[in-house]
Amino acid sequence: MHTTKKFWYRANTVLVVIVAALVVFPFFWMVRSSLMSNLEINQYPPLLLPHHWRFDNYPYTLSVFPFGRYFLNTLTIALPAVAGVLLTATLAAYSFARLDFPLKRFWFALVIGSMLMPGAVLIIPIFMGWSAIGFGNSYIPLIVPHFLGGGALNIFLIRQFLMTIPRELDEAAYMDGASHARILFRILLPLIKPVLITVGLFTFILMWNDLMGPLIYISRNEMNTVSQALANFRSGFGTDWKAIMAASTLSIIPSVILYFVGQKYFVEGIVLSGLKG
Amino acid sequence: MRRTKLQRHNAVTAYLFLTPAILGLLFLTILPTLGVIGISLTDWSGLEPPAFIGLANYLEIFTSDFYFQSSVVATLYFAVGAVLTGIVYSFCMALMLNQPLPGRGVWRSILFLPYIVPVIGSSIVWSWMYEANFGVFNYVLNLLGFDKIQWLQDERMAMPSIILMMVWMSGNLIVIFLAGLQGVPKTYLEAVEVDGGNFWHKFRHVTVPMMSPVIFYNFLMSLIANLQVFVPAYAMTKGGPSDSTLFMVYLIYREGFMRNNFGHASALSVLFFLFIAALTAFIFATSRFWTFYQSE
Numbered sequence: 243m244h245t246t247k248k249f250w251y252r253a254n255t256v257l258v259v260i261v262a263a264l265v266v267f268p269f270f271w272m273v274r275s276s277l278m279s280n281l282e283i284n285q286y287p288p289l290l291l292p293h294h295w296r297f298d299n300y301p302y303t304l305s306v307f308p309f310g311r312y313f314l315n316t317l318t319i320a321l322p323a324v325a326g327v328l329l330t331a332t333l334a335a336y337s338f339a340r341l342d343f344p345l346k347r348f349w350f351a352l353v354i355g356s357m358l359m360p361g362a363v364l365i366i367p368i369f370m371g372w373s374a375i376g377f378g379n380s381y382i383p384l385i386v387p388h389f390l391g392g393g394a395l396n397i398f399l400i401r402q403f404l405m406t407i408p409r410e411l412d413e414a415a416y417m418d419g420a421s422h423a424r425i426l427f428r429i430l431l432p433l434i435k436p437v438l439i440t441v442g443l444f445t446f447i448l449m450w451n452d453l454m455g456p457l458i459y460i461s462r463n464e465m466n467t468v469s470q471a472l473a474n475f476r477s478g479f480g481t482d483w484k485a486i487m488a489a490s491t492l493s494i495i496p497s498v499i500l501y502f503v504g505q506k507y508f509v510e511g512i513v514l515s516g517l518k519g
Numbered sequence: 520m521r522r523t524k525l526q527r528h529n530a531v532t533a534y535l536f537l538t539p540a541i542l543g544l545l546f547l548t549i550l551p552t553l554g555v556i557g558i559s560l561t562d563w564s565g566l567e568p569p570a571f572i573g574l575a576n577y578l579e580i581f582t583s584d585f586y587f588q589s590s591v592v593a594t595l596y597f598a599v600g601a602v603l604t605g606i607v608y609s610f611c612m613a614l615m616l617n618q619p620l621p622g623r624g625v626w627r628s629i630l631f632l633p634y635i636v637p638v639i640g641s642s643i644v645w646s647w648m649y650e651a652n653f654g655v656f657n658y659v660l661n662l663l664g665f666d667k668i669q670w671l672q673d674e675r676m677a678m679p680s681i682i683l684m685m686v687w688m689s690g691n692l693i694v695i696f697l698a699g700l701q702g703v704p705k706t707y708l709e710a711v712e713v714d715g716g717n718f719w720h721k722f723r724h725v726t727v728p729m730m731s732p733v734i735f736y737n738f739l740m741s742l743i744a745n746l747q748v749f750v751p752a753y754a755m756t757k758g759g760p761s762d763s764t765l766f767m768v769y770l771i772y773r774e775g776f777m778r779n780n781f782g783h784a785s786a787l788s789v790l791f792f793l794f795i796a797a798l799t800a801f802i803f804a805t806s807r808f809w810t811f812y813q814s815e
Binding site: 364505 | 532536539542543544552555557558565618621628631633638640641647652653655658661746749750753754772775789791792796
Protein backbone atom coordinates (compact mmCIF):
# COMPACT_ATOMS: atom_id res chain seq x y z
CA MET A 243 0.00 0.00 0.00
CA HIS A 244 2.71 2.41 1.03
CA THR A 245 4.83 1.78 -2.04
CA THR A 246 1.92 2.15 -4.48
CA LYS A 247 1.10 5.49 -2.90
CA LYS A 248 4.70 6.55 -3.35
CA PHE A 249 4.56 5.46 -6.96
CA TRP A 250 1.49 7.60 -7.64
CA TYR A 251 3.04 10.64 -5.98
CA ARG A 252 6.10 10.19 -8.18
CA ALA A 253 3.97 9.74 -11.31
CA ASN A 254 1.99 12.85 -10.35
CA THR A 255 5.21 14.86 -9.91
CA VAL A 256 6.51 13.77 -13.30
CA LEU A 257 3.21 14.72 -14.93
CA VAL A 258 3.20 18.16 -13.28
CA VAL A 259 6.74 18.80 -14.49
CA ILE A 260 5.78 17.80 -18.04
CA VAL A 261 2.74 20.10 -18.09
CA ALA A 262 4.80 22.95 -16.62
CA ALA A 263 7.39 22.45 -19.35
CA LEU A 264 4.65 22.60 -22.01
CA VAL A 265 3.22 25.76 -20.44
CA VAL A 266 6.63 27.45 -20.42
CA PHE A 267 7.38 26.36 -23.97
CA PRO A 268 5.75 29.35 -25.79
CA PHE A 269 7.84 31.75 -23.68
CA PHE A 270 10.96 29.79 -24.46
CA TRP A 271 10.07 29.69 -28.15
CA MET A 272 9.52 33.44 -28.25
CA VAL A 273 12.87 34.30 -26.61
CA ARG A 274 14.73 31.72 -28.67
CA SER A 275 13.22 33.09 -31.90
CA SER A 276 14.07 36.65 -30.86
CA LEU A 277 17.77 35.67 -30.85
CA MET A 278 17.88 34.15 -34.33
CA SER A 279 18.21 35.48 -37.85
CA ASN A 280 15.09 35.21 -40.01
CA LEU A 281 16.89 32.54 -41.99
CA GLU A 282 17.33 30.44 -38.85
CA ILE A 283 13.77 31.07 -37.68
CA ASN A 284 12.45 29.81 -41.00
CA GLN A 285 14.59 26.71 -40.99
CA TYR A 286 12.82 23.39 -41.22
CA PRO A 287 13.09 21.25 -39.14
CA PRO A 288 13.19 24.06 -36.56
CA LEU A 289 16.28 24.54 -34.41
CA LEU A 290 15.82 24.20 -30.68
CA LEU A 291 18.42 26.89 -29.98
CA PRO A 292 20.09 29.45 -32.25
CA HIS A 293 23.33 28.40 -33.91
CA HIS A 294 24.40 32.02 -33.90
CA TRP A 295 23.00 34.01 -31.02
CA ARG A 296 21.85 37.30 -32.54
CA PHE A 297 21.78 39.63 -29.57
CA ASP A 298 21.93 42.55 -31.99
CA ASN A 299 18.30 41.77 -32.89
CA TYR A 300 17.34 43.80 -29.86
CA PRO A 301 19.15 47.05 -30.76
CA TYR A 302 17.80 46.62 -34.30
CA THR A 303 14.23 46.07 -33.07
CA LEU A 304 14.46 49.08 -30.76
CA SER A 305 15.44 51.20 -33.74
CA VAL A 306 12.20 50.33 -35.56
CA PHE A 307 10.01 49.69 -32.48
CA PRO A 308 10.57 52.57 -30.03
CA PHE A 309 9.71 50.54 -26.97
CA GLY A 310 10.79 53.30 -24.58
CA ARG A 311 8.23 55.72 -25.96
CA TYR A 312 5.42 53.15 -25.88
CA PHE A 313 6.47 52.18 -22.38
CA LEU A 314 6.22 55.80 -21.20
CA ASN A 315 2.89 56.23 -23.02
CA THR A 316 1.48 53.20 -21.23
CA LEU A 317 2.75 54.47 -17.88
CA THR A 318 1.16 57.86 -18.59
CA ILE A 319 -2.18 56.05 -18.73
CA ALA A 320 -1.64 53.26 -16.22
CA LEU A 321 -0.19 55.17 -13.26
CA PRO A 322 -2.95 57.79 -13.02
CA ALA A 323 -5.51 55.02 -13.56
CA VAL A 324 -4.09 53.02 -10.65
CA ALA A 325 -4.12 56.13 -8.46
CA GLY A 326 -7.72 56.86 -9.46
CA VAL A 327 -8.88 53.33 -8.75
CA LEU A 328 -7.18 53.20 -5.36
CA LEU A 329 -8.48 56.60 -4.26
CA THR A 330 -12.09 56.45 -5.39
CA ALA A 331 -12.68 52.75 -4.70
CA THR A 332 -11.32 53.17 -1.16
CA LEU A 333 -13.60 56.15 -0.51
CA ALA A 334 -16.64 54.23 -1.72
CA ALA A 335 -15.62 51.11 0.19
CA TYR A 336 -15.29 53.12 3.40
CA SER A 337 -18.80 54.50 3.01
CA PHE A 338 -20.25 51.04 2.49
CA ALA A 339 -18.22 49.43 5.27
CA ARG A 340 -18.38 52.08 7.99
CA LEU A 341 -21.13 54.64 7.45
CA ASP A 342 -24.89 54.51 7.67
CA PHE A 343 -26.79 56.70 5.27
CA PRO A 344 -30.13 56.81 3.49
CA LEU A 345 -30.45 54.52 0.44
CA LYS A 346 -27.25 52.65 1.33
CA ARG A 347 -28.64 49.28 0.23
CA PHE A 348 -29.89 50.79 -3.01
CA TRP A 349 -26.52 52.25 -3.96
CA PHE A 350 -24.68 49.11 -2.96
CA ALA A 351 -26.96 46.94 -5.08
CA LEU A 352 -26.54 49.33 -7.99
CA VAL A 353 -22.74 49.33 -7.71
CA ILE A 354 -22.54 45.54 -7.46
CA GLY A 355 -25.16 45.16 -10.19
CA SER A 356 -23.07 47.27 -12.56
CA MET A 357 -20.49 44.47 -12.42
CA LEU A 358 -22.87 42.36 -14.49
CA MET A 359 -22.78 44.79 -17.41
CA PRO A 360 -20.32 43.38 -19.96
CA GLY A 361 -17.82 46.13 -20.79
CA ALA A 362 -17.94 45.52 -24.52
CA VAL A 363 -21.64 46.42 -24.75
CA LEU A 364 -21.20 50.09 -23.88
CA ILE A 365 -18.07 51.03 -25.83
CA ILE A 366 -19.94 52.80 -28.63
CA PRO A 367 -22.00 55.29 -26.58
CA ILE A 368 -19.03 55.96 -24.28
CA PHE A 369 -16.80 56.57 -27.31
CA MET A 370 -19.44 58.87 -28.79
CA GLY A 371 -19.68 60.76 -25.50
CA TRP A 372 -15.94 61.40 -25.34
CA SER A 373 -15.80 62.45 -29.00
CA ALA A 374 -18.76 64.77 -28.53
CA ILE A 375 -16.96 66.72 -25.80
CA GLY A 376 -13.73 66.83 -27.77
CA PHE A 377 -11.57 64.20 -26.08
CA GLY A 378 -11.18 61.82 -29.00
CA ASN A 379 -7.54 60.86 -29.68
CA SER A 380 -6.37 61.65 -26.15
CA TYR A 381 -5.56 59.68 -23.03
CA ILE A 382 -8.43 61.28 -21.11
CA PRO A 383 -11.04 58.60 -22.02
CA LEU A 384 -8.57 55.91 -20.92
CA ILE A 385 -7.74 57.55 -17.57
CA VAL A 386 -10.78 59.45 -16.29
CA PRO A 387 -13.15 56.44 -15.99
CA HIS A 388 -10.81 55.04 -13.35
CA PHE A 389 -11.46 58.08 -11.19
CA LEU A 390 -15.17 57.30 -11.21
CA GLY A 391 -15.47 54.71 -8.48
CA GLY A 392 -12.62 52.46 -9.52
CA GLY A 393 -14.75 49.50 -10.55
CA ALA A 394 -17.39 47.56 -8.63
CA LEU A 395 -15.17 44.55 -7.95
CA ASN A 396 -12.46 46.72 -6.42
CA ILE A 397 -14.95 48.58 -4.23
CA PHE A 398 -16.28 45.21 -3.11
CA LEU A 399 -12.83 43.76 -2.35
CA ILE A 400 -11.70 46.78 -0.32
CA ARG A 401 -15.02 46.85 1.54
CA GLN A 402 -14.68 43.16 2.44
CA PHE A 403 -11.19 43.80 3.74
CA LEU A 404 -12.30 46.84 5.75
CA MET A 405 -15.03 44.79 7.41
CA THR A 406 -12.43 42.45 8.89
CA ILE A 407 -10.91 45.38 10.84
CA PRO A 408 -12.57 45.90 14.23
CA ARG A 409 -14.85 48.91 14.21
CA GLU A 410 -13.86 49.87 17.75
CA LEU A 411 -10.50 50.90 16.38
CA ASP A 412 -11.76 53.82 14.34
CA GLU A 413 -14.86 54.55 16.44
CA ALA A 414 -12.60 55.47 19.33
CA ALA A 415 -10.75 57.91 17.09
CA TYR A 416 -14.05 59.30 15.86
CA MET A 417 -15.19 59.91 19.46
CA ASP A 418 -11.95 61.81 19.97
CA GLY A 419 -12.99 64.14 17.18
CA ALA A 420 -11.06 62.79 14.18
CA SER A 421 -12.82 63.28 10.84
CA HIS A 422 -13.79 60.36 8.62
CA ALA A 423 -11.16 61.33 6.09
CA ARG A 424 -8.52 61.38 8.81
CA ILE A 425 -9.60 57.98 10.12
CA LEU A 426 -9.56 56.48 6.67
CA PHE A 427 -6.23 57.87 5.54
CA ARG A 428 -4.31 57.84 8.83
CA ILE A 429 -5.63 54.85 10.74
CA LEU A 430 -7.19 52.42 8.26
CA LEU A 431 -5.02 52.94 5.20
CA PRO A 432 -1.90 51.27 6.67
CA LEU A 433 -4.03 48.35 7.78
CA ILE A 434 -5.61 47.70 4.39
CA LYS A 435 -2.33 47.95 2.47
CA PRO A 436 -2.42 44.29 1.31
CA VAL A 437 -5.74 44.67 -0.50
CA LEU A 438 -4.66 48.02 -1.94
CA ILE A 439 -1.48 46.49 -3.35
CA THR A 440 -3.56 43.66 -4.80
CA VAL A 441 -6.04 46.02 -6.44
CA GLY A 442 -3.25 48.30 -7.66
CA LEU A 443 -1.29 45.46 -9.26
CA PHE A 444 -4.34 44.08 -11.01
CA THR A 445 -5.33 47.49 -12.31
CA PHE A 446 -1.82 48.05 -13.62
CA ILE A 447 -1.71 44.69 -15.41
CA LEU A 448 -5.17 45.32 -16.83
CA MET A 449 -4.03 48.67 -18.23
CA TRP A 450 -0.77 47.23 -19.49
CA ASN A 451 -2.56 44.40 -21.31
CA ASP A 452 -5.52 46.41 -22.59
CA LEU A 453 -5.76 46.51 -26.36
CA MET A 454 -9.29 47.55 -27.26
CA GLY A 455 -9.29 50.82 -25.31
CA PRO A 456 -6.20 52.26 -27.00
CA LEU A 457 -7.31 50.88 -30.39
CA ILE A 458 -10.53 52.84 -30.13
CA TYR A 459 -9.20 56.10 -28.76
CA ILE A 460 -5.59 56.45 -29.88
CA SER A 461 -4.87 56.70 -33.57
CA ARG A 462 -1.55 58.59 -33.68
CA ASN A 463 1.36 56.16 -33.70
CA GLU A 464 3.53 58.20 -31.33
CA MET A 465 0.75 58.02 -28.73
CA ASN A 466 0.39 54.21 -28.91
CA THR A 467 0.58 51.99 -25.84
CA VAL A 468 2.84 48.94 -25.76
CA SER A 469 0.06 46.42 -26.54
CA GLN A 470 -1.33 48.58 -29.31
CA ALA A 471 2.08 49.28 -30.83
CA LEU A 472 2.82 45.57 -30.77
CA ALA A 473 -0.42 44.79 -32.59
CA ASN A 474 0.37 47.43 -35.23
CA PHE A 475 3.98 46.28 -35.46
CA ARG A 476 2.79 42.79 -36.18
CA SER A 477 0.69 43.92 -39.12
CA GLY A 478 3.41 46.28 -40.38
CA PHE A 479 6.35 43.88 -40.09
CA GLY A 480 4.43 40.76 -41.12
CA THR A 481 7.40 38.65 -42.18
CA ASP A 482 10.21 40.06 -40.04
CA TRP A 483 9.66 37.44 -37.35
CA LYS A 484 12.89 38.08 -35.45
CA ALA A 485 11.88 41.70 -34.83
CA ILE A 486 8.31 40.72 -33.98
CA MET A 487 9.56 38.14 -31.48
CA ALA A 488 12.00 40.60 -29.92
CA ALA A 489 9.24 43.23 -29.61
CA SER A 490 6.89 40.64 -28.08
CA THR A 491 9.56 39.63 -25.58
CA LEU A 492 10.10 43.27 -24.59
CA SER A 493 6.36 43.79 -24.19
CA ILE A 494 5.84 40.92 -21.78
CA ILE A 495 8.94 41.55 -19.62
CA PRO A 496 7.28 44.20 -17.40
CA SER A 497 4.29 41.91 -16.70
CA VAL A 498 6.56 38.99 -15.88
CA ILE A 499 8.79 41.04 -13.56
CA LEU A 500 5.78 42.56 -11.81
CA TYR A 501 4.26 39.13 -11.40
CA PHE A 502 7.31 37.62 -9.78
CA VAL A 503 7.76 40.61 -7.47
CA GLY A 504 4.11 40.77 -6.43
CA GLN A 505 3.27 37.09 -6.73
CA LYS A 506 1.78 36.80 -3.25
CA TYR A 507 -0.65 39.63 -4.00
CA PHE A 508 -1.64 38.28 -7.40
CA VAL A 509 -2.52 34.92 -5.91
CA GLU A 510 -4.33 36.61 -3.04
CA GLY A 511 -6.28 38.81 -5.41
CA ILE A 512 -7.35 35.91 -7.62
CA VAL A 513 -8.41 33.90 -4.58
CA LEU A 514 -10.20 36.84 -2.96
CA SER A 515 -12.19 37.68 -6.06
CA GLY A 516 -12.80 34.02 -6.76
CA LEU A 517 -13.89 32.60 -3.45
CA LYS A 518 -15.38 35.50 -1.60
CA GLY A 519 -16.70 37.46 -4.57
CA MET B 520 -37.91 60.58 13.89
CA ARG B 521 -35.54 63.47 13.54
CA ARG B 522 -32.06 62.63 12.49
CA THR B 523 -29.36 63.41 14.96
CA LYS B 524 -26.53 65.71 14.00
CA LEU B 525 -24.15 62.76 13.89
CA GLN B 526 -26.37 60.81 11.51
CA ARG B 527 -26.64 63.78 9.22
CA HIS B 528 -22.90 64.30 9.29
CA ASN B 529 -22.29 60.63 8.42
CA ALA B 530 -24.76 60.76 5.56
CA VAL B 531 -23.13 63.87 4.11
CA THR B 532 -19.68 62.27 4.36
CA ALA B 533 -20.93 59.04 2.80
CA TYR B 534 -22.40 60.83 -0.19
CA LEU B 535 -19.26 62.91 -0.54
CA PHE B 536 -17.13 59.75 -0.59
CA LEU B 537 -19.54 58.08 -2.99
CA THR B 538 -19.68 60.96 -5.44
CA PRO B 539 -17.09 59.48 -7.84
CA ALA B 540 -18.78 56.07 -7.78
CA ILE B 541 -22.22 57.58 -8.37
CA LEU B 542 -20.88 59.71 -11.23
CA GLY B 543 -19.34 56.51 -12.59
CA LEU B 544 -22.67 54.70 -12.45
CA LEU B 545 -24.32 57.62 -14.20
CA PHE B 546 -21.73 58.28 -16.93
CA LEU B 547 -20.23 54.83 -17.45
CA THR B 548 -23.30 52.61 -17.04
CA ILE B 549 -26.72 54.27 -16.96
CA LEU B 550 -26.37 56.97 -19.63
CA PRO B 551 -24.37 54.69 -21.99
CA THR B 552 -27.06 52.02 -21.60
CA LEU B 553 -29.70 54.51 -22.69
CA GLY B 554 -27.25 55.71 -25.33
CA VAL B 555 -26.63 52.33 -26.89
CA ILE B 556 -30.36 51.69 -27.13
CA GLY B 557 -30.91 55.13 -28.63
CA ILE B 558 -28.08 54.84 -31.17
CA SER B 559 -29.30 51.38 -32.16
CA LEU B 560 -32.48 53.02 -33.49
CA THR B 561 -30.54 55.27 -35.85
CA ASP B 562 -28.50 55.20 -39.00
CA TRP B 563 -25.31 56.97 -37.97
CA SER B 564 -21.85 57.14 -39.45
CA GLY B 565 -20.63 59.50 -36.74
CA LEU B 566 -20.14 62.39 -39.15
CA GLU B 567 -23.64 63.54 -40.04
CA PRO B 568 -26.41 63.84 -37.45
CA PRO B 569 -28.02 60.47 -36.69
CA ALA B 570 -31.19 59.62 -38.63
CA PHE B 571 -33.92 57.86 -36.68
CA ILE B 572 -34.87 54.62 -38.42
CA GLY B 573 -36.74 52.74 -35.70
CA LEU B 574 -36.09 49.02 -35.54
CA ALA B 575 -34.61 48.82 -39.03
CA ASN B 576 -31.17 47.85 -37.73
CA TYR B 577 -32.61 44.93 -35.80
CA LEU B 578 -34.72 43.89 -38.74
CA GLU B 579 -31.66 43.97 -40.96
CA ILE B 580 -29.62 41.95 -38.47
CA PHE B 581 -32.19 39.21 -38.29
CA THR B 582 -33.08 39.07 -41.96
CA SER B 583 -30.06 39.93 -44.10
CA ASP B 584 -26.95 40.14 -41.90
CA PHE B 585 -25.39 36.73 -42.19
CA TYR B 586 -22.38 37.97 -40.16
CA PHE B 587 -24.62 38.08 -37.11
CA GLN B 588 -25.50 34.40 -37.36
CA SER B 589 -21.87 33.45 -37.86
CA SER B 590 -20.90 35.52 -34.86
CA VAL B 591 -23.50 33.92 -32.59
CA VAL B 592 -22.28 30.49 -33.58
CA ALA B 593 -18.61 31.44 -33.22
CA THR B 594 -19.13 33.15 -29.86
CA LEU B 595 -21.07 30.25 -28.36
CA TYR B 596 -18.71 27.65 -29.80
CA PHE B 597 -15.72 29.48 -28.43
CA ALA B 598 -17.20 30.31 -25.02
CA VAL B 599 -18.48 26.81 -24.33
CA GLY B 600 -15.41 25.12 -25.76
CA ALA B 601 -12.93 27.33 -23.92
CA VAL B 602 -14.85 27.16 -20.64
CA LEU B 603 -15.30 23.39 -20.60
CA THR B 604 -11.74 22.56 -21.61
CA GLY B 605 -10.40 25.32 -19.36
CA ILE B 606 -12.32 24.00 -16.34
CA VAL B 607 -11.29 20.39 -16.92
CA TYR B 608 -7.64 21.35 -17.46
CA SER B 609 -7.43 23.66 -14.46
CA PHE B 610 -9.34 21.32 -12.15
CA CYS B 611 -7.02 18.44 -13.04
CA MET B 612 -3.96 20.65 -12.55
CA ALA B 613 -5.27 21.91 -9.21
CA LEU B 614 -5.85 18.32 -8.04
CA MET B 615 -2.35 17.39 -9.12
CA LEU B 616 -0.79 20.43 -7.48
CA ASN B 617 -2.70 19.65 -4.31
CA GLN B 618 -0.77 16.37 -3.87
CA PRO B 619 2.50 16.26 -1.93
CA LEU B 620 4.89 17.73 -4.48
CA PRO B 621 8.42 19.11 -4.24
CA GLY B 622 8.50 22.84 -5.02
CA ARG B 623 4.76 23.25 -5.34
CA GLY B 624 4.93 27.05 -5.39
CA VAL B 625 7.23 27.01 -8.41
CA TRP B 626 4.86 24.86 -10.48
CA ARG B 627 1.87 26.93 -9.48
CA SER B 628 3.68 30.13 -10.53
CA ILE B 629 4.58 28.66 -13.89
CA LEU B 630 1.04 27.50 -14.65
CA PHE B 631 -0.36 30.89 -13.60
CA LEU B 632 2.10 32.97 -15.61
CA PRO B 633 0.33 32.90 -19.01
CA TYR B 634 -2.70 34.55 -17.39
CA ILE B 635 -0.71 37.70 -16.60
CA VAL B 636 1.02 38.45 -19.92
CA PRO B 637 -0.63 40.65 -22.56
CA VAL B 638 -2.98 38.62 -24.75
CA ILE B 639 -1.53 40.34 -27.82
CA GLY B 640 1.91 38.99 -26.93
CA SER B 641 0.54 35.47 -26.51
CA SER B 642 -1.45 35.75 -29.73
CA ILE B 643 1.67 36.67 -31.68
CA VAL B 644 3.79 33.84 -30.28
CA TRP B 645 1.04 31.30 -30.76
CA SER B 646 0.46 32.49 -34.34
CA TRP B 647 4.11 31.74 -34.97
CA MET B 648 3.89 28.31 -33.36
CA TYR B 649 0.78 27.60 -35.48
CA GLU B 650 2.49 28.77 -38.67
CA ALA B 651 1.76 26.14 -41.32
CA ASN B 652 5.19 25.74 -42.92
CA PHE B 653 7.75 26.46 -40.24
CA GLY B 654 5.64 26.28 -37.07
CA VAL B 655 6.65 24.02 -34.22
CA PHE B 656 3.21 22.38 -33.94
CA ASN B 657 3.37 21.07 -37.48
CA TYR B 658 6.95 19.95 -36.91
CA VAL B 659 5.81 17.81 -33.97
CA LEU B 660 2.88 16.46 -36.03
CA ASN B 661 5.35 15.53 -38.78
CA LEU B 662 7.62 13.82 -36.28
CA LEU B 663 4.69 11.74 -35.08
CA GLY B 664 3.88 10.78 -38.65
CA PHE B 665 0.84 13.01 -39.23
CA ASP B 666 0.20 15.47 -42.03
CA LYS B 667 0.62 19.18 -41.46
CA ILE B 668 -2.46 21.14 -40.40
CA GLN B 669 -3.43 24.64 -41.55
CA TRP B 670 -4.07 25.62 -37.93
CA LEU B 671 -5.33 29.17 -38.34
CA GLN B 672 -6.16 29.04 -42.05
CA ASP B 673 -8.51 26.06 -41.94
CA GLU B 674 -12.03 27.06 -40.98
CA ARG B 675 -12.52 23.89 -38.93
CA MET B 676 -9.20 24.26 -37.10
CA ALA B 677 -9.06 28.00 -36.37
CA MET B 678 -11.47 27.85 -33.43
CA PRO B 679 -9.91 24.83 -31.68
CA SER B 680 -6.52 26.52 -32.16
CA ILE B 681 -7.67 29.67 -30.39
CA ILE B 682 -9.37 27.61 -27.68
CA LEU B 683 -6.12 25.74 -27.03
CA MET B 684 -4.32 29.05 -26.50
CA MET B 685 -7.03 30.30 -24.15
CA VAL B 686 -6.84 27.11 -22.10
CA TRP B 687 -3.11 27.70 -21.78
CA MET B 688 -4.00 31.10 -20.34
CA SER B 689 -6.41 29.86 -17.66
CA GLY B 690 -3.97 29.94 -14.74
CA ASN B 691 -6.41 32.02 -12.70
CA LEU B 692 -8.83 29.09 -12.60
CA ILE B 693 -6.09 26.80 -11.26
CA VAL B 694 -5.35 29.23 -8.43
CA ILE B 695 -9.02 29.49 -7.46
CA PHE B 696 -9.49 25.70 -7.61
CA LEU B 697 -6.37 25.20 -5.49
CA ALA B 698 -7.66 27.56 -2.82
CA GLY B 699 -11.00 25.75 -2.91
CA LEU B 700 -9.36 22.34 -2.55
CA GLN B 701 -7.58 23.50 0.55
CA GLY B 702 -11.01 24.11 2.07
CA VAL B 703 -12.23 20.53 1.53
CA PRO B 704 -12.33 19.04 5.05
CA LYS B 705 -9.65 16.37 5.53
CA THR B 706 -11.91 14.43 7.89
CA TYR B 707 -14.39 13.66 5.09
CA LEU B 708 -11.63 12.33 2.86
CA GLU B 709 -10.24 10.24 5.71
CA ALA B 710 -13.71 8.87 6.47
CA VAL B 711 -14.00 7.59 2.91
CA GLU B 712 -10.54 6.06 3.19
CA VAL B 713 -11.44 4.29 6.45
CA ASP B 714 -14.50 2.84 4.72
CA GLY B 715 -12.18 1.38 2.10
CA GLY B 716 -12.89 3.97 -0.61
CA ASN B 717 -10.32 4.64 -3.29
CA PHE B 718 -9.24 7.79 -5.07
CA TRP B 719 -12.30 7.78 -7.33
CA HIS B 720 -14.72 7.50 -4.39
CA LYS B 721 -13.07 10.40 -2.61
CA PHE B 722 -13.15 12.44 -5.78
CA ARG B 723 -16.74 11.62 -6.70
CA HIS B 724 -18.39 11.76 -3.29
CA VAL B 725 -16.38 14.37 -1.38
CA THR B 726 -14.19 16.57 -3.58
CA VAL B 727 -16.62 17.30 -6.39
CA PRO B 728 -19.68 18.03 -4.20
CA MET B 729 -17.62 20.16 -1.81
CA MET B 730 -16.09 22.01 -4.72
CA SER B 731 -19.32 22.52 -6.65
CA PRO B 732 -19.77 26.19 -5.61
CA VAL B 733 -16.20 26.93 -6.75
CA ILE B 734 -16.75 25.03 -9.98
CA PHE B 735 -19.93 27.01 -10.51
CA TYR B 736 -18.17 30.30 -9.85
CA ASN B 737 -15.31 29.50 -12.22
CA PHE B 738 -17.74 28.30 -14.84
CA LEU B 739 -19.85 31.46 -14.73
CA MET B 740 -16.96 33.91 -14.55
CA SER B 741 -14.95 32.32 -17.32
CA LEU B 742 -18.07 32.03 -19.47
CA ILE B 743 -18.77 35.74 -19.13
CA ALA B 744 -15.11 36.59 -19.78
CA ASN B 745 -14.87 34.26 -22.79
CA LEU B 746 -18.07 35.55 -24.36
CA GLN B 747 -16.28 38.89 -24.60
CA VAL B 748 -13.13 37.61 -26.26
CA PHE B 749 -11.64 40.03 -28.77
CA VAL B 750 -7.85 40.09 -29.05
CA PRO B 751 -7.28 36.63 -30.63
CA ALA B 752 -9.74 37.44 -33.40
CA TYR B 753 -8.16 40.85 -33.93
CA ALA B 754 -4.56 39.62 -33.88
CA MET B 755 -4.69 36.06 -35.19
CA THR B 756 -7.54 35.52 -37.61
CA LYS B 757 -9.36 38.82 -38.31
CA GLY B 758 -12.55 36.85 -37.74
CA GLY B 759 -11.78 34.34 -40.49
CA PRO B 760 -11.35 32.02 -42.20
CA SER B 761 -14.91 32.12 -43.60
CA ASP B 762 -16.10 33.99 -40.47
CA SER B 763 -15.38 30.92 -38.34
CA THR B 764 -13.84 33.06 -35.58
CA LEU B 765 -16.04 36.13 -35.99
CA PHE B 766 -16.68 36.75 -32.29
CA MET B 767 -19.52 39.13 -31.47
CA VAL B 768 -17.26 41.70 -29.83
CA TYR B 769 -15.00 41.65 -32.87
CA LEU B 770 -18.03 42.10 -35.12
CA ILE B 771 -19.22 45.04 -32.99
CA TYR B 772 -15.74 46.57 -33.19
CA ARG B 773 -15.56 46.03 -36.93
CA GLU B 774 -19.00 47.47 -37.66
CA GLY B 775 -18.54 50.40 -35.26
CA PHE B 776 -14.94 51.44 -35.51
CA MET B 777 -13.73 50.14 -38.85
CA ARG B 778 -16.90 50.74 -40.89
CA ASN B 779 -18.34 53.67 -38.90
CA ASN B 780 -21.67 51.93 -38.82
CA PHE B 781 -22.54 53.03 -35.29
CA GLY B 782 -26.27 52.38 -35.43
CA HIS B 783 -25.82 48.85 -36.67
CA ALA B 784 -23.02 48.17 -34.19
CA SER B 785 -25.16 49.47 -31.32
CA ALA B 786 -28.02 47.17 -32.28
CA LEU B 787 -25.52 44.32 -32.24
CA SER B 788 -24.38 45.46 -28.77
CA VAL B 789 -27.93 45.44 -27.44
CA LEU B 790 -28.50 41.93 -28.79
CA PHE B 791 -25.15 40.86 -27.38
CA PHE B 792 -26.19 42.12 -23.95
CA LEU B 793 -29.54 40.32 -24.09
CA PHE B 794 -27.72 37.18 -25.16
CA ILE B 795 -25.32 37.30 -22.18
CA ALA B 796 -28.07 38.28 -19.74
CA ALA B 797 -30.32 35.41 -20.85
CA LEU B 798 -27.49 32.92 -20.61
CA THR B 799 -26.48 34.13 -17.14
CA ALA B 800 -30.08 34.08 -15.91
CA PHE B 801 -30.52 30.55 -17.22
CA ILE B 802 -27.36 29.36 -15.48
CA PHE B 803 -28.35 30.98 -12.19
CA ALA B 804 -31.85 29.51 -12.40
CA THR B 805 -30.50 26.01 -12.84
CA SER B 806 -27.53 26.35 -10.49
CA ARG B 807 -29.35 25.08 -7.40
CA PHE B 808 -29.66 21.68 -9.07
CA TRP B 809 -25.97 21.16 -9.40
CA THR B 810 -24.24 23.05 -6.62
CA PHE B 811 -23.99 21.94 -3.04
CA TYR B 812 -23.47 24.29 -0.11
CA GLN B 813 -22.16 22.98 3.16
CA SER B 814 -24.64 25.03 5.19
CA GLU B 815 -27.68 23.41 3.58
